[in-house]
Amino acid sequence: MSVITADEQRAQLSRALLRTAAGDRRALEDVYNRTSAKLFGVCLRILNDRSEAEDVLQEVYLNVWRKADQFDPDRASPITWLSTLARNRAIDRLRVTGRRDARPIDEASQISDDSPSAFDGLSATQDAQQLSHCLDELEEKHRSAIRTAFFEGRTYEELSKAAAVPLGTMKGWIRRSLMKLRMCLES
């Protein structure tokens, strides 16, 4: 990575979002260049379908263009704001189309991207380390359910089937885990 620190990367991303809110197309392109590979990865993981993920990614950035004025750097980090937008869009699409398990993603066209991004160094932040620590405190099968829910956007029903436990059990696992997480993160 370059000499630009992770903090500076994110500060630049915040500024680019603020300029996007002012209608600056180059700023939107800047936001896109800094974040699209990660957000495409997020959408692909949830949708498991390249064409759907491309559609959603397009929607995400058109949303960024229209709603950038709702981004408040004092209230949310640009990373949180953008990843949340992408996850929600992808999950909403997934609820409409259903998950594509049958069609494997064309591996030849799936090039992972190591170029610098606004997400670099995220794991080193205090928030990330605390979350990781608190997840580790959970029971293995509970942690696994939380992670699958987050990364794949699965419903309670799907999670309970996948884990071969009754729906009520899965709900109990997830809700108790979320409460534990909150307590751990706030301690």
Add this chain to the structure above:
Amino acid sequence: MTDAHEDGQDMTAAEYALGVLGADERAAARRRMEREPGFAAEVADWDRRLAPLVDEVTPVRPPRTVWMRIKAGLGAPVTIWNNLNLWRAATGVSVAAAAACLVVLVTTPAPVAPPAPVVPEPKPTPMAVAALKPEAGPPAFVVAYDEAGKRLIIAPAAVSPDGVHDHELWMLPADGKPVSMGVISAGQVLVIPTERFGLSQTGTLAVSAEPLGGSPTGQPTGPVVASGSLTPL
């Protein structure tokens, strides 16, 4: 155990942020976010708590066509000068020269001896051109769009056939899925009637690599090998 409350705790905000709710419950949660600032703040707190997990997601570079579709969806037109300058900077070829080449390509009759050294005058009809470029490197295809004649001409510039793929040309609408305009077989110049496509003079085009004969699904299945936007002359 009730669904919405356990131990007196409403976990809907957390469940929405985590992504475990079904479509109807998600819609209900969103309506609640609009009505109840406290609930919206709770969701935002959970978004912030969980967001660091995205660090574990492998980044995947999206094809350049996604950005082109986004740009096409932004609304207000980009000025022609911006487009022309970008185009020139990117290709090092003047737009007029590329268009003239294509006009020559499609209007020159089969060679007769001696070949007539006459370059036909470009017709003064509305024309738009595009250089379709890969992620890096020179344009792979050159496109001329003759709006009055309702036809689009695409010529390979720097592509070599591999014998197992054809190239397929797609129109990328500002919103919606790509529309196939035709399959380009090994190295040939393709003339495509455009009445049914509603192509604009600033439309966005892309070429994907597909199985011989073209995409079996009606949507691009292979990687995008080149893309670009038309520029009116």
